[in-house]
Amino acid sequence: MSETLAEWETRPAKIAWAPKTFAITFSKSPVAGEGPVLASILVGVTLVFLLLFLVLPLAVVFYEAFANGFAVYWEALNAPDARSAIWLTLTVAAIAVPLNIVFGLAAAWAIAKFRFAGKSFLITLIDLPFSVSPVVAGLIYVLLFGAQGLFGPWLKAHDIEIIFAVPGIVLATIFVTFPFVARELIALMEDQGTGDEEVALSLGASGVATFFRVTLPNIKWALLYGVLLCNARAMGEFGAVSVVSGHIRGLTNTMPLHVEILYNEYNITAAFAVASLLALLALVTLVAKTLLETRFKDALPGKSRGH
Amino acid sequence: MSLAIRRQSILPGFGLTLGYTLVYLGVIVLLPLAVLVLRASSLGLAGLWDIATEPRILAALRTSFSLALAAAAINVIFGGIVAWVLARYDFPGRRLLDAAVDLPFALPTAVAGIALAAIYAPNGWIGALIAPLGWKIAYTPLGIVVALVFIGLPFIVRTVQPVILELEQDVEEASATLGAARMQTLVRVILPTLAPALLTGFALAFARGVGEYGSVIFIAGNLPFVSEIAPLLIIVKLEQFDYAGATAIATLMLAASFLILLTINLIQAWSRRRMGHV
Numbered sequence: 001m002s003e004t005l006a007e008w009e010t011r012p013a014k015i016a017w018a019p020k021t022f023a024i025t026f027s028k029s030p031v032a033g034e035g036p037v038l039a040s041i042l043v044g045v046t047l048v049f050l051l052l053f054l055v056l057p058l059a060v061v062f063y064e065a066f067a068n069g070f071a072v073y074w075e076a077l078n079a080p081d082a083r084s085a086i087w088l089t090l091t092v093a094a095i096a097v098p099l100n101i102v103f104g105l106a107a108a109w110a111i112a113k114f115r116f117a118g119k120s121f122l123i124t125l126i127d128l129p130f131s132v133s134p135v136v137a138g139l140i141y142v143l144l145f146g147a148q149g150l151f152g153p154w155l156k157a158h159d160i161e162i163i164f165a166v167p168g169i170v171l172a173t174i175f176v177t178f179p180f181v182a183r184e185l186i187a188l189m190e191d192q193g194t195g196d197e198e199v200a201l202s203l204g205a206s207g208v209a210t211f212f213r214v215t216l217p218n219i220k221w222a223l224l225y226g227v228l229l230c231n232a233r234a235m236g237e238f239g240a241v242s243v244v245s246g247h248i249r250g251l252t253n254t255m256p257l258h259v260e261i262l263y264n265e266y267n268i269t270a271a272f273a274v275a276s277l278l279a280l281l282a283l284v285t286l287v288a289k290t291l292l293e294t295r296f297k298d299a300l301p302g303k304s305r306g307h
Numbered sequence: 308m309s310l311a312i313r314r315q316s317i318l319p320g321f322g323l324t325l326g327y328t329l330v331y332l333g334v335i336v337l338l339p340l341a342v343l344v345l346r347a348s349s350l351g352l353a354g355l356w357d358i359a360t361e362p363r364i365l366a367a368l369r370t371s372f373s374l375a376l377a378a379a380a381i382n383v384i385f386g387g388i389v390a391w392v393l394a395r396y397d398f399p400g401r402r403l404l405d406a407a408v409d410l411p412f413a414l415p416t417a418v419a420g421i422a423l424a425a426i427y428a429p430n431g432w433i434g435a436l437i438a439p440l441g442w443k444i445a446y447t448p449l450g451i452v453v454a455l456v457f458i459g460l461p462f463i464v465r466t467v468q469p470v471i472l473e474l475e476q477d478v479e480e481a482s483a484t485l486g487a488a489r490m491q492t493l494v495r496v497i498l499p500t501l502a503p504a505l506l507t508g509f510a511l512a513f514a515r516g517v518g519e520y521g522s523v524i525f526i527a528g529n530l531p532f533v534s535e536i537a538p539l540l541i542i543v544k545l546e547q548f549d550y551a552g553a554t555a556i557a558t559l560m561l562a563a564s565f566l567i568l569l570t571i572n573l574i575q576a577w578s579r580r581r582m583g584h585v
Contacts, residue, residue, distance in 0.1 A: 033479075034489055039396065046392040046404075049385045053457050054407045056432065057414070057422040064425055103331045110325035113318050122328070128336055131564040133518025134416075135538035136557045139545065140339035143346055148550055150342055174335055197318055207319035229412075236415025238521035243542060256417040256521070263421050263525065272425075275418040282413035289413075290406040 138243025
């Protein structure tokens with residue numbers, strides 16, 4: 001990959017160039033670039049702002065979790081309600097994430113490998129859950145399956161519980177994590193085109209073999225990237241799940257909901273102990289995501305990232 | 308599918324994958340949203356208006372929209388500076404900070420909520436610092452703004468940062484050699500180029516802020532007419548079995564997010580026309 005001169009000039013200097021002492025490296029252009037005073041102000045504002053809004057919140061979670069020692073921390077995580085919340089969160093993610101993977105693969109195959117009318121409208125619809133408030137996402141399932149909902153009476157007659165039960169939590173989780181895998185794969189597979197698959201097919205490979213031996217290896221890093229983000233949201237979702245769960249301890253309480261219950265009971269240490277597991281999940285997700293972005297940049301869609 | 312007019316391709320599986328996509332999309336997303344719209348339309352426009360103008364609901368909507376607007380504006384300024392510094396400068400820890408910008412995407416909102424509440428509560432790390440000055444952040448509308456700034460930050464940075472990286476520096480050099488001071492170049496040359504990205508980021512952060520629930524409720528205090536946000540009021544209405552009220556608020560919020568989505572698309576179309584790229 002060749003770099004244009006502009007890219008070379010505007011990208012930050014390599015770390016290796018920086019002296020061992022604290023130093024700010026900025027524009028290498030002799031005429032354009034902020035002077036040392038303005039530069040220091042800008043960097044200072046950035047550091048203070050990120051310290052306030054990123055570092056402190058993360059630090060306070062672990063500080064509060066261990067405020068009363070490791071034994072108390074361990075006890076909080078080992079409490080039966082905490083354990084069932086952890087188990088439910090893992091279960092919900094284990095159902096919701098694979099379903100969204102299958103959907104993401106199907107949607108990306110149809111959208112990226114074929115041309116058809118209404119494609120961009122379909123992509124907009126797939127992205128729709130990102131612009132719906134989590135609480136509204138929960139509400140729509142209550143309106144559909146709740147006691148006063150559209151299918152409420154029918155479900156009651158057949159003794160099926162969805163709202164205030166695990167199926168509702170799974171549905172709400174699927175909704176809020178719906179676009180993650182699909183949007184990564186659609187973007188990448190549209191870039192990749194259909195050449196590789198056409199070669200495989202014309203050499204006599206079956207459609208299924210082509211998918212598993214040509215397409216899947218081509219998209220595996222983007223798939224993993226989408227799954228990471230999807231899983232983090234699935235395990236951490238609060239608003240949508242809160243509406244449909246009913247907060248029944250030991251039964252329909254996921255980890256984020258359990259954090260809320262403990263916090264509202266002024267059981268602050270236990271709340272932060274459970275929260276620290278979720279924060280750890282976030283950190284692992286961020287590290288894995290950053291690794292993928294730096295190591296496999298070419299295997300990920302090249303568009304600017306959001307979400 | 309009759310609506311799908313596809314060009315000849317030797318690749319298999321179009322019908323199967325598109326069919327599955329449409330069914331799954333329909334069942335998970337479109338049908339539930341349609342039920343919401345159906346419920347709302349049974350209230351009628353007048354009924355919707357009556358509910359929306361109930362003082363408590365009106366206050367909650369005003370709180371949600373105005374504070375999300377304020378937080379997005381703060382983020383445009385500070386998130387813009389963060390994006391500029393991360394893209395243009397280098398210093399020890401820059402890559403770490405760059406990765407950390409995505410924390411609000413990755414950290415569950417409930418965790419962010421209790422963490423921010425703990426920091427800004429009167430006995431918290433920052434709350435205790437400002438308490439002697441008579442300032443209070445947690446359990447006031449200011450606390451809501453803090454939570455929404457946290458949630459919105461990555462939207463601005465991740466929208467603006469790639470555009471900064473793609474800027475051609477010759478333009479800045481030309482501006483400088485023509486005698487512009489650096490501030491003039493920043494404000495009159497660079498800022499207009501970044502405007503579409505800043506606006507898009509602003510709209511994304513605003514949209515997210517209006518609907519945000521988890522990170523806000525712990526720090527907000529949730530006092531009706533003062534610090535009660537619209538998503539919380541939906542839950543309150545549901546708990547009172549006031550389905551019509553919950554539906555009306557949800558419909559208004561849904562309509563607002565579609566409007567914002569439309570605006571973002573218009574901004575991007577405008578930017579493409581003006582710049583030849585996004």
